[in-house]
Amino acid sequence: MSNHQTEDVCVNDWVNQVLDTVKHNTPATQASAYAPSNIALSKYWGKREANFNLPVTGSLSISLADHGTKTGLSVIDAPAHQVILNGEQVGEHKSFAIKINQWLDRVLPSDLKLRIDTHNTVPTAAGLASSASGFAALTLATNTLMGWQLPEYLLSALARLGSGSASRSLWHGFVKWQAGELADGSDSIAFPLKPQWPQLKVGLLTVSSLSKAVSSREGMGRTVATSALYKQWPQKTEADLASIEAAITNGDFETMAATAEHNAMSMHATMAAAWPPLVYWQPESLVQMQKIWQLRQQGLPLYFTMDAGPNLKLLFEAQHQADVEAAFPEIQIITPFSHVTEVRD
């Protein structure tokens, strides 16, 4: 028996165990849920196990308020699930539908078929990871539909099976996903952090809305396999995570934002050192980075982070919003803690 199969059996055991007491629940006819997108301040980059989406290190994110995904589920009398994205049916052979089907097959009775009606509340063009908010919303909606009433840490682990970063999209505000150590991933769970930061702003600078030539999943794999510099990444990002968490507790914007930028640059550095080289930056990304560094030299406390794509996410505080808007007229600004009343704990 191959290692791959062993792992599959293992994760299915864990899912069966989690859902054992609720598997005979009668589903409601419909349910829906919303989950915000999130950006990591210290990144998830590299899996220790691919079938469970188990990360090499922990990561820490900020959720993006009303930028996210709303998903409605309804029970249908049909031979297969139906996936609708932003009002249009998605063919069953599209990777988007395949991933959703695989996730549902892991958690639902095999005879239960759903219509999954999912809306991203932010244009895909903004370059945000819709898989994170998508699988988080799907997990929350399924929990309601099925009457699971599972604790949120278990929901974060179930969301993770769909997409690693989805484990961090179940809450608003700052969220920490701990790497965990167990083989079945049952301790690789996320949880919200208490501190709130009403004056924190995230600015989206969209350089390109084209889909990536190399997916995050493939990029991560190539980097771990071929980038000599990646060997230092786990230690680096764990140190950054600890600094960022402490800076959040202390309300120290400069340390939080500078560490987030350093972390993102280090992640992109591990990619540039992969073979073949993996550079998600576009020439325009570099133009914007240089502009940010110049503004910072002139005294503006402005930092950025980037994920596996060409777009920048700027970090600044409310008192500098006018300066940032003057420099970047095309920016979309998000106030992560505008929805603090929705933060659950």
Add this chain to the structure above:
Amino acid sequence: MSNHQTEDVCVNDWVNQVLDTVKHNTPATQASAYAPSNIALSKYWGKREANFNLPVTGSLSISLADHGTKTGLSVIDAPAHQVILNGEQVGEHKSFAIKINQWLDRVLPSDLKLRIDTHNTVPTAAGLASSASGFAALTLATNTLMGWQLPEYLLSALARLGSGSASRSLWHGFVKWQAGELADGSDSIAFPLKPQWPQLKVGLLTVSSLSKAVSSREGMGRTVATSALYKQWPQKTEADLASIEAAITNGDFETMAATAEHNAMSMHATMAAAWPPLVYWQPESLVQMQKIWQLRQQGLPLYFTMDAGPNLKLLFEAQHQADVEAAFPEIQIITPFSHVTEVRD
């Protein structure tokens, strides 16, 4: 006594020892020498000792034939050295003149003053390191002027005191600079490799001829001090050096050139992970890199290397020159082994 002073004494001891038997030589009235510029295929990035320019690792370069520096020396009756660059006198407080004066002060009797007339045979705009060919030509000309008749390995170590990569510019063709282990740097010397490669071409793509905001020297220091990923660099580049040397022996272009590109990308990755981030790439650099990767995907065996600047140096073989020129009409092409008759051993 500080560590810094100890090292100064140490290197001066070594220089005195090398020049001991020749120090009473009567200089000729004038002498001149030419040295080619060089580009490293596996890079020199990081010093283990700054006063001696002792590197953390070995490096391997290809010299650039007629792209280099010609330097004439003549004894003058004056209170100070006079430095002339491309026909214009350089003020004594310019860093160019200061570095030359410091080097001459280390090796010449204090009462001997020279006029140093140095011409770069390639426009500075081409983005080549003129300090490498400059200090190599100065070393060779001084050796002749003073009648030192020193062995070339000692000359390479003397050239290194002016600029690390100058140690590799004393020869045409492939040159290896071994890191050495001794505290006085007397084993940190370069030597030419035997293999020749007449069909090898180096193409210069000049993205920007502006001088760099951060010098290589400063960039190296910042990277070693602040880039967590740099910890993997010594092991990575030593492995690359061994691969490249073997590929040169085997005439294996793909391995040589791919390893050189991977090495350059990894070096730039260590910089991107420094703090503040160090990105020598310009947006146009990225345009050219993407073009090269695209041509390679289409089957053209074309690779590049980059140093601490925005310009690309393309590596290819003669049979693909027409394709390369068609894709990059602005390219300047060098045939490193066009001067094989000048290769000394």
